[in-house]
Amino acid sequence: MTKSMKPFALAMIAAVAAAPFISSAATAADLTNNSYNEPPTFNDSGAPKAGWGGAYVGGDLGMSSRKLNPFSGDKGLVLGVHGGYNVDLDSGVVGGEIEASHLGNVEIGVPNGKIKEQGRVAAKAKAGVGFTQPLVYGTAGVALTSFGGKNGTDGPDGWKPGWMLGAGVEQKLTDNVSARFEYNYTQTNDVRTTTGGVSRRSDVKDQVLKAGVNYRF
Secondary structure (H helix, E strand, O other), X not given: OOOOOHHHHHHXXXXXXXXXXXXXXXXXXXXXXXXXOOXXXXXXXXOOOOOOOEEEEEEEEEEEEOOOOOOOOOEEEEEEEEEEEEEEEOOEEEEEEEEEEEEEEEEEEEOXXXXXXXXXXXXXXXXXXXXXXXXXXXXXXXEEEEEEEEOOEEOOOOEEEEEEEEEEEEEEOOOOEEXXXXXXXXXXXXXXXXXXXXXXXEEEEEEEEEEXXXXXX
C-alpha cells in the first residue's frame, strides 16, 4: 500500500468502527426529543348541557276540570301549543310564555245552569329555580277564555278576560328537547249568563293539569 493510500484507509476503518456508536447516540436523542402524546380523553358523560336560556316552542296534552281533583266532575281534553323565552340568572330562570288551548268543552256550573269552556289564549310570566336539572317554576298572567251555552243557558259572547296562576316542573331529555308537567288555575270574573230570559253574573273557575314537550332553539 502506498503512503498516499494509508490516510484514506485509516479514515475508512475509523468510520466503520464508529458507526454503531453514532447510531446508538442518534436513537437516544430521538427518544429524548420526541414527546409522548397522551391519547385524548373524553369527559362528556352525555348529559344535557346546563341552562334554560333561549327561545322555545312546544305542545301540551292534558285535562280541564272545574274541581282540583281531575277525576271528579265533568272533564275536558286539553290540547295546546305554546312558545316562550327564558333568561338564565345566577340564582334561577325568568321568562315569558304565550299559549293557545282548546279546553274540550268542559262544563262549568253557573247559577241556574251550566256553560262550556271552549278555548283559551294566555300570556304569562315565568320564574323558577333550576340552572341545572330539573327546572321548578311558577307562572302568573292573564287569560282570555271563550264560552258556549249548555242546555238552555246561554254563555257570554266573545272572549272574556281573567287571570291565571300556575306551577310546573321541567326536565331536559337532550340539549334541545325537554318534557314538563304543569298545573294552571284560571278565574274569569263577572261572566254573564242567561237562563230562561234571566241574566246573572258569576265568577268562573277551572283547573288544568297538562304534560308537554318543548323544543329549545
